[in-house]
Amino acid sequence: MPKKVENVGCPYCGVCCDDLVVTVSDDGKKILEVENACAIGNQIFHHATGGERIRLPRLRQPDGTYKDISYEEAVDYAAKVLYNAKKPLIYGFGSTNCEGMAAAAKVAEKAGAVLDNCASICHGSSFLAIFDNGYPSCTLGETKNRADVIVYWGANPAHAHPRHMSRYSIFPRGFFTGKGHKSRKIIVIDPRHTDTAQMADIYLQVKQGHDYELFDAFRAVVRGHEIPDQVAGIKREQIVEVAEILKKARFGTIFYGMGLCHSDGRNHNVDIAISLTRDLNDFTKWTIMAMRGHYNITGPGAVWSWQYGYPYCLDLTKRDIAHMNPGETSSVDLAMRDEVDAFFNVGTDAGAHFPIDAVKHLRKHPWITVDPNINMASEISDLHIPVGIVGVEVPGIVYRMDNVPIQYRKVIDPPEGVISDEELFERIHQRLCELEAEETAKEGAKAAPEGVRAGSEP
Amino acid sequence: MKTVTLTLTNPSELLLEGQNITPDNFAGKKTAEIAALDVWEGKQKSPLGKYFTIAGDGGATAAETKIVLLGDCTRVKRIGQQMTAGEIVIEGNADMYIGGWMKGGKVHVKGNVDSFCGIGMEGGELIVDGKAGCHLGSSPRGEWRGMKGGLIRVAGSVGSDTATFINGGTIIIGGAADIHVSTHGEGGTVVIKGDAKGRVGGQMVKGDIYVYGTIENPLPGFKMVGEVEQEVDGEIALFAHHIGDLGERHPVSKGKTVYANLYTRL
Numbered sequence A: 001m002p003k004k005v006e007n008v009g010c011p012y013c014g015v016c017c018d019d020l021v022v023t024v025s026d027d028g029k030k031i032l033e034v035e036n037a038c039a040i041g042n043q044i045f046h047h048a049t050g051g052e053r054i055r056l057p058r059l060r061q062p063d064g065t066y067k068d069i070s071y072e073e074a075v076d077y078a079a080k081v082l083y084n085a086k087k088p089l090i091y092g093f094g095s096t097n098c099e100g101m102a103a104a105a106k107v108a109e110k111a112g113a114v115l116d117n118c119a120s121i122c123h124g125s126s127f128l129a130i131f132d133n134g135y136p137s138c139t140l141g142e143t144k145n146r147a148d149v150i151v152y153w154g155a156n157p158a159h160a161h162p163r164h165m166s167r168y169s170i171f172p173r174g175f176f177t178g179k180g181h182k183s184r185k186i187i188v189i190d191p192r193h194t195d196t197a198q199m200a201d202i203y204l205q206v207k208q209g210h211d212y213e214l215f216d217a218f219r220a221v222v223r224g225h226e227i228p229d230q231v232a233g234i235k236r237e238q239i240v241e242v243a244e245i246l247k248k249a250r251f252g253t254i255f256y257g258m259g260l261c262h263s264d265g266r267n268h269n270v271d272i273a274i275s276l277t278r279d280l281n282d283f284t285k286w287t288i289m290a291m292r293g294h295y296n297i298t299g300p301g302a303v304w305s306w307q308y309g310y311p312y313c314l315d316l317t318k319r320d321i322a323h324m325n326p327g328e329t330s331s332v333d334l335a336m337r338d339e340v341d342a343f344f345n346v347g348t349d350a351g352a353h354f355p356i357d358a359v360k361h362l363r364k365h366p367w368i369t370v371d372p373n374i375n376m377a378s379e380i381s382d383l384h385i386p387v388g389i390v391g392v393e394v395p396g397i398v399y400r401m402d403n404v405p406i407q408y409r410k411v412i413d414p415p416e417g418v419i420s421d422e423e424l425f426e427r428i429h430q431r432l433c434e435l436e437a438e439e440t441a442k443e444g445a446k447a448a449p450e451g452v453r454a455g456s457e458p
Numbered sequence B: 001m002k003t004v005t006l007t008l009t010n011p012s013e014l015l016l017e018g019q020n021i022t023p024d025n026f027a028g029k030k031t032a033e034i035a036a037l038d039v040w041e042g043k044q045k046s047p048l049g050k051y052f053t054i055a056g057d058g059g060a061t062a063a064e065t066k067i068v069l070l071g072d073c074t075r076v077k078r079i080g081q082q083m084t085a086g087e088i089v090i091e092g093n094a095d096m097y098i099g100g101w102m103k104g105g106k107v108h109v110k111g112n113v114d115s116f117c118g119i120g121m122e123g124g125e126l127i128v129d130g131k132a133g134c135h136l137g138s139s140p141r142g143e144w145r146g147m148k149g150g151l152i153r154v155a156g157s158v159g160s161d162t163a164t165f166i167n168g169g170t171i172i173i174g175g176a177a178d179i180h181v182s183t184h185g186e187g188g189t190v191v192i193k194g195d196a197k198g199r200v201g202g203q204m205v206k207g208d209i210y211v212y213g214t215i216e217n218p219l220p221g222f223k224m225v226g227e228v229e230q231e232v233d234g235e236i237a238l239f240a241h242h243i244g245d246l247g248e249r250h251p252v253s254k255g256k257t258v259y260a261n262l263y264t265r266l
Ligand code: SF4
Pocket: A010, A011, A012, A013, A014, A015, A016, A017, A036, A037, A038, A039, A040, A041, A042, A161, A162, A163, A164, A295
């Protein structure tokens, strides 16, 4: 009899729906049905058992083809690449669990690598704003139970976070929001008239790249100052009207997306959004939240901040000092400036997401991809190591977009022999320790090479 | 004053981190000792002499030490970082963090520099004959107490995020500035002799900005209050005086609200 697994978490987007019901075949090998998930969430489960999977690591051969190798050989290869590079970059972690992230950080520290996650090309600028200006946020439960005004600014959950509006923001009936949609005002601010904008009571079509000016205008109006007739394509009367709604809310949440953190000014757009949120708290309760993309992309920020004090762009090349400065230690900048000499792509697809020039620079050096599936990165790698799919075949902790940790479960076993990210990184760490011990036994520690002394010919 | 000349004869493969290249670190050292100072290429620590040919000894103190860098230092970071006295002349380009956190002395770059130069500066002079990248004279990430003092002078244009959280000191830019100037500023002066792209003085509490050219996208939070004649960088000119950022908090001093000032040349 097929088995139904309840309260399953969805390993796709940052909404982290944990109410899925998955039906698994008798032998526990095939996923038959997924209930409650949206179309993309559905797909991620069916994809796991729907087709052929990579079951062994694959190493690039001189003729350009891939050859299957054992996990042991792959671990050895990966460890040696990390050990021999002067500045390896370990990037990704959009789709794995916190256990895997912690193990990868151990590897990065041992290898003297730069450790970065997909926030680097996504909500990383939000971190910078939060460092500078704080984060008056809340949980999604608070929004659901209390909010009567919702702002989506530069975000399009209708496509990117399909169940966000029904679970947390527009539609749900919460403790103090018993009338659901009827009792809520929805404001959407976006240069594009998106499907989310269709749901709005008020839609402001801000001029692309001028969100900062519009925030500045809102802040000036909230403080009772005059503003010009039109700001960022929006008429003064409309700005004043919306400012009044914001001030009169009982509880409001601003959800913002890439429209803020990836248009001109990036962190500053988020920074001033935080300033406006703080200003509004002089009148009523307002909160702000980043629409984090992947189901556990909040995870590396939480895990690595705990380990090193910084959420991303961690330069661990000096081992006992963690240095972080996006613009310098961020993956794309490192690649573009030819500053790294080995690349680990973990649970993401840098081949698809990075600018082509960055990919070309990285490709000059060893490139290793760790991912359950074939993607563009895996196809240009020197080594592709498959792992189990977190949330489907591997359990673990994930952080929802509001920084709430959720224990995910597995519904089936990974393909025979396939290991988890965590086990893989633990084994690479083990191998690195062995390599270090071997070299120390031979000629003293590698961190301080003799080099060429003064006076000798270069 | 004694001069130490470093010539980059064996460039690094990756970027080189040269935070030890300061008069403070060279003072009181002979050529061979200077050559043994650490520099980093990623996780690999090597002596300075691996990359540079070194001539001359350091002076007795930092103030009596001058460093001249020859060769292409486009890929050398952190020269003059945290220096307190003395002089550095870079004959060509240099990379990031040049004069970062400097407290005194003088750095003169004859070419261009990359981003984060003069960040967290407290005193001294940073002169760049060419262009500068982003975050010139800004605060380090997450630090709300930015540049405190000193002078930065860039002849060419600069990138975005100049003088974020500036608290004191002066930055004079000969060319144009990209978006975000003195964002979150709490003091200090920034002079832009060319055009500014926009977001000039956003979230600014106190301090002064002068723009000689045009501001492509002025902020709605600044309001014109009059015309004034002012002496800037040795010349007197007429400016339109704006106050702001009206959206931001402002302190009250002697019963009057203190605003940031934005002067645009008439
Ligand atoms: S909204 Fe996101 S988390 Fe929920 S089912 Fe869809 S993809 Fe999965």
